Amino acid sequence: MTGLAATGAPFTVGTPALNFAIFAFFVVVTLVIAVSAAGRNRSTNDYYAGGRAFTGWQNGIAIGGDYLSAASFLGIAGIIAIYGYDGFLYSIGFLVGWLLVLMLISEPFRNTGRYTMADVLDLRLKAPPVRAAAAVSTLTVSLFYLLAQMAGAGALVSLLLGVKGSVGQDLVVAVVGILMIFYVLVGGMKGTTWVQIVKATILAASAAVTTLWVLSRAGFSLPSLLQHAAASSPAGTRVLGPGLEYGVNTTTKLDFISLALALVLGTAGLPHVLMRLYTVPNAREARRSVVWTIWLVGLFYLCTLLLGFGAMWLVGGKRILAAPGGGDSAVPLLADKLGGTLLFGIVAAVAFATILAVVAGLTITASASFAHDVYAGLVRHGEAEPVDEIRVARITAVVIGTIAVIGGIYAKGIEVAFLVGLAFAIAASANLPSILYSLFWQRFTERGALWSIYGGLITAVGLIVFSPVISGASSSLITDRHVNFAFFPLNNPAIVAIPVGFFLGWLGTVTDRRPADSARFARMQVRALTGVGAERGGRA
């Protein structure tokens, strides 16, 4: 256990060798699981959807594993540890959004699609350009999300393994990338799902143990924990209420509303979450799995609230901010304070495994979208041999993994929860309008779909480019303060981009001279609500 050296000496916690051993243990265990669960992966059904053989609770936990990324574990607790209550607002948005998935998306989606989001739109509109658009937005959202995870990985590395210097850090990011490519190549959806289940279980268990530990320090009294936390923060009891991070002025307040919108609507548009709905035998199991996810995610976020305040009390905001990775290192540091090097090693390795698993989930989603939508659907007009399609998916996984590694090396040092907030904003503006319109709006047409997907996507990404995220602020990606093209004042584009996506979908539809195909909508509705003709699953 070392204190913060004011002289700027290397900041290490724990024993790198021990951390490395624990981490290696996790990697070996998950690899064994991925390989042994993989099966043959000969059909696309096996490779993309795990044979649709998972039960509701298995898939529910796996969705939790996909969803509880580094942003949840490290990011939210870190924001709470530094800004207090404002971090809690993140977790509420992340959780409430699941109700929309449960009631509006899960069953219709499972009933009308096959492997990807584009399948659902295709059933409704039967238009190759729409499939292409859906693939483009799936790939964009997945890449943004990947970038966030890899940034988190890079930040953790120096703290975790005592790897110093830029090259060593980059090397570890590369190793993470190679490992997760391996999971996906060998395991397919079945292997990846088991990795998610194991990871989610370990993650939830270690969060619960650490939370109980924190509570025991406070005599199992919540008021006492809050009191200690507030007492050790320079802001005092103000950390127990909202506004410390976002209440500064009107712009930050608007920014927060924008973020809240992205969080609650983004979940229902996340491609890697939607794809998981296909791994169960039928819509009823899809519904059950989302209820399981809500329990897991909700209880986990309640733990992060206590962990965040615990870190504020026991570690202190100043020390957290000084650590490599900043706020994202709050939980590992808290673990070190509580249980010494062993608990630190475990928590840090769990955080690392979390990143690894989420990256694997994203990679399989992105590669499925490319192979199934672009290659099989558009290039081969639906005539591709499964063997060829899977081969393309595997090649795509390698390419995406490589892009993620390179992106992660450049993106390190950006706050993870913040980057994930951007991915949610893009998902909510580009994907959600067309999904909801195709499921529930009779008049929706091809042009409406194209306008809403591309319009939402371009608006969201464009506003991010011209926001303080990229230039013009002290925390921008471009550090040169003379370069400033940030004419959009908010960090999160959701408050503009989501309405634009919905509006363009409406406008494109009502100005379309070709009428909507009402027979297709009838089929969509009947299939969505009854499950007629939906692809059934095998046995677990």
Place this chain on the structure above:
Amino acid sequence: MSLFQPSRGNAGGTADSYQSPPWSDAPPWNVGGTAVAQPGRTSAIGYEAVRASRDFWTIQRRYGSFVRPVCTLLIIWYFLFVMIAVFAPGFMRISVFGDVNVGLCFGVLQFVSTFAIAVSYRRWARRRLDPLSDRLRHRLEGGQEP
């Protein structure tokens, strides 16, 4: 594990056991060979008849009657919380007991309401929606014309 078996064929539930893939144009009750197929007809006409049927109308109305008000209320409830946090942080700081303030209770209530809605939707759907949609699906897949 599948809760129900396809009404004909592939009782073993192999990975590829489906009758009409959702991306094909044909309604499933014309595909399996037991039904009287009507080749050459506009494929989805059968679905329009189903949609116009009373049974389907009931399913649709029930689904809407739960989902529409609940989704509206939960969005209002969530944004009420967000707006108060942003524009009336002072209200959130009012103490309930000790350092536990209104904001914390309000936040935890969001969790509680989320759990409650999830569980009640699942129960409601199992009781009120599933029997109806099962019946309709079995009839359609049983090869009868709607």
